[in-house]
Amino acid sequence: MANMTLTPTQFVPEASKEDEVPAIGATIESRRHQIFPRLTEQEVRRLHRFGSVRTYHNGVRILEAGHTTFGMVVVLSGRIAINRYDGLGNSAFITEHGPGEFTAEVSQLAGRPSLVNATAVGDVEALVISAENLRALVIAEAELGERIVRALILRRVNLIEVGSGGPVLVGPPGHPRLFQLQSFLTGNGYPHTLLDPKEDAQARSLCDYYQPTPDDWPLVVCPDGSVKRNPSNADVGRCLGMLPELDESKVWDVIVVGAGPAGLATSVYAGSEGLSVLALEQRAYGGQAAASARIENYLGFPTGISGGALAGRAYVQAQKFGVEVAIPAAAARLLCDTYPLRVQLADGTCVQGRTVVLSCGARYRRPSLANIKQFEGRGIYYWASRIEANLCRTEEVILVGGGNSAGQAAVFLSGHAKKVHMVVRGEGLKATMSTYLIDRIRATPNIELHTHTEIVALEGDEEGLKQVMLRNNAAGTEKLRDVCRVFLFIGADPNTDWLGDCGVDVDPQGFIRTGHDVTKAQCRANFENGIYPPDQPERAALETSVPGVFAIGDVRAGSTKRVAAGVGEGAQVVSQIHAFLANLPAAR
Numbered sequence: 001m002a003n004m005t006l007t008p009t010q011f012v013p014e015a016s017k018e019d020e021v022p023a024i025g026a027t028i029e030s031r032r033h034q035i036f037p038r039l040t041e042q043e044v045r046r047l048h049r050f051g052s053v054r055t056y057h058n059g060v061r062i063l064e065a066g067h068t069t070f071g072m073v074v075v076l077s078g079r080i081a082i083n084r085y086d087g088l089g090n091s092a093f094i095t096e097h098g099p100g101e102f103t104a105e106v107s108q109l110a111g112r113p114s115l116v117n118a119t120a121v122g123d124v125e126a127l128v129i130s131a132e133n134l135r136a137l138v139i140a141e142a143e144l145g146e147r148i149v150r151a152l153i154l155r156r157v158n159l160i161e162v163g164s165g166g167p168v169l170v171g172p173p174g175h176p177r178l179f180q181l182q183s184f185l186t187g188n189g190y191p192h193t194l195l196d197p198k199e200d201a202q203a204r205s206l207c208d209y210y211q212p213t214p215d216d217w218p219l220v221v222c223p224d225g226s227v228k229r230n231p232s233n234a235d236v237g238r239c240l241g242m243l244p245e246l247d248e249s250k251v252w253d254v255i256v257v258g259a260g261p262a263g264l265a266t267s268v269y270a271g272s273e274g275l276s277v278l279a280l281e282q283r284a285y286g287g288q289a290a291a292s293a294r295i296e297n298y299l300g301f302p303t304g305i306s307g308g309a310l311a312g313r314a315y316v317q318a319q320k321f322g323v324e325v326a327i328p329a330a331a332a333r334l335l336c337d338t339y340p341l342r343v344q345l346a347d348g349t350c351v352q353g354r355t356v357v358l359s360c361g362a363r364y365r366r367p368s369l370a371n372i373k374q375f376e377g378r379g380i381y382y383w384a385s386r387i388e389a390n391l392c393r394t395e396e397v398i399l400v401g402g403g404n405s406a407g408q409a410a411v412f413l414s415g416h417a418k419k420v421h422m423v424v425r426g427e428g429l430k431a432t433m434s435t436y437l438i439d440r441i442r443a444t445p446n447i448e449l450h451t452h453t454e455i456v457a458l459e460g461d462e463e464g465l466k467q468v469m470l471r472n473n474a475a476g477t478e479k480l481r482d483v484c485r486v487f488l489f490i491g492a493d494p495n496t497d498w499l500g501d502c503g504v505d506v507d508p509q510g511f512i513r514t515g516h517d518v519t520k521a522q523c524r525a526n527f528e529n530g531i532y533p534p535d536q537p538e539r540a541a542l543e544t545s546v547p548g549v550f551a552i553g554d555v556r557a558g559s560t561k562r563v564a565a566g567v568g569e570g571a572q573v574v575s576q577i578h579a580f581l582a583n584l585p586a587a588r
Helices: 026-035 041-050 106-110 131-140 142-162 176-187 201-210 233-240 261-272 287-291 307-320 386-391 404-414 435-443 516-528 563-582
Strands: 003-005 052-056 061-063 072-085 091-097 116-129 168-170 193-195 219-221 226-229 251-257 277-280 324-326 331-335 341-345 350-358 362-364 396-400 419-423 447-450 453-461 464-472 477-481 486-488 492-494 549-551
Touching: 026 142, 041 072, 041 116, 041 131, 041 142, 061 072, 072 142, 091 116, 106 131, 106 142, 106 307, 116 131, 131 142, 131 307, 142 307, 168 176, 168 201, 176 233, 176 386, 201 219, 201 226, 219 233, 226 233, 251 261, 251 341, 251 563, 261 277, 261 287, 261 307, 261 563, 277 350, 287 307, 287 404, 307 324, 350 563, 396 404, 396 453, 404 419, 404 435, 404 447, 419 453, 549 563
Parallel strands: 168 193, 251 277, 251 350, 277 324, 350 549, 396 419, 396 486, 419 447
Antiparallel strands: 003 226, 052 116, 061 116, 072 091, 072 116, 168 219, 219 226, 331 341, 341 350, 362 492, 453 464, 464 477
16 A cells, blocks of 8 residues: 655646535534634633734635644634635635634544644734643633534534545445445544546546556545555544554553443543543444434433434543544553553554553444355445445345344335335344334334344345345245345444453453452352352452453443443443542552
8 A cells, every 4th residue: 555645736627626615514504603603802802811822924824734733723803714625635615714703623622633724814813722722611611612612513514514625535436445434434423525536537637647456446635635545444544633643651541442332431521530531442433323323212312313423422522521532443452461551452552551441342243144244345234324325225225133223224224225124033023122113113114024034145246245035934935135235233242352361351252241240250260169268359340350440331241232321331430440540559
């Protein structure tokens, strides 16, 4: 994989594509006053203690997309022009900020690179606030902070909606790696643009210049202009600042492995209580819960909320409280032979923590079909977001699974697909699914439930899945269906095979034992080995067999596999972390 930096004008047919894209997405046009609030003179005066005043002359580039890291720039006098910009040199005007208005979006809470260009229009005097001080501001100034954070979130939503800014993905439609990168960026709420070389002149020029081989797809143009050939998720994360360089000498109070609902809850509560927190997530914040089209039994949301929206709010909360979130950062080993504890990442980086919270969840379970990997991303999917839904318009699809996640996905897909064939091996849904979802499925005319049924074969070619063989085990019959999209919601296996070096105790299914379960297991082992007395000290409810290592959420043995339960455990573990840290010897 080669990385090069291009000159933007090489691939822009005109000098600029100024104003080709509307500045504000249609669905949030009515919220312009919230996206671009104007602060009063009194409010601006209150902000002075968080920043320093600087002067910029006409035409000076204050912020450069993909390069400048900052917190917030508040205009005191003059005006600042804001333009979306991508690494190909395309620019589109968004707005001008005048006195009392400010630059920033959610990336700036963590000091990530800017997604826009900001240029002084005339001489400008501005209050420049660092990312660290921006976080202090939104906490210290509660009412004002609420308005600022709302604006930051809506600005990101707007960038996503208009489909401009961020990286540019170039490749043939339907290419599995293109789909995987698009899914990765969408799962992390990151704006991006897709270009087809057959349809777009810029994309053709880029391909003519780089001459990509089949193994080079897709090409990714980062906001700073660098071009990557078939990059990994980690490569893309680095070029966007989502995966920062981690200081291996720093000792964190808490390292959270997994940023699903449980891990995000720990991050928010620990960060809000002054602990230094590093959250490591291997794919996208929100975990499997983020794939839920609608969660209707979560307390406080009577009309329901999508898993992505719930996770996105929690992610912003974590950034607000100073949590360092690294995505994608896959934990490969947990090392407990010395203290502090160490987590080694897949890229070899080793980070240190006084405590480690395991909220690493589970891996999607695959059926035992010989060629299933061949079609992953090209007909086989393990979640159902709008990206996947848009692929199956007017098509019949198959969805396998009988749990709540499967039910939510079936209802969601029924609004896009021609028909959803829901396949379960049991005699129905009553034993595995909430009643309200069963009723909704029954009331949806284009969902057909197939009981006592499973997939026994997949057929297709290099372009993707073409046919699926279903077997009805009760009738002993098989039927071949011309279906190109299959969604698998058949559960998951605990993500614990990387914990062997540390000796974290797990049950026969691989889930992590905590609290009294650890004590019972150790007493039993001691008794069977003739060790007396067999008693063991009682552990904290969420503490594993290794002191200072805790487990929460779906990966914990005996946990309730629900979003609300995971969030509760994520909050509960923080008090146990405080107790552990308080009892450490002074030398530690």
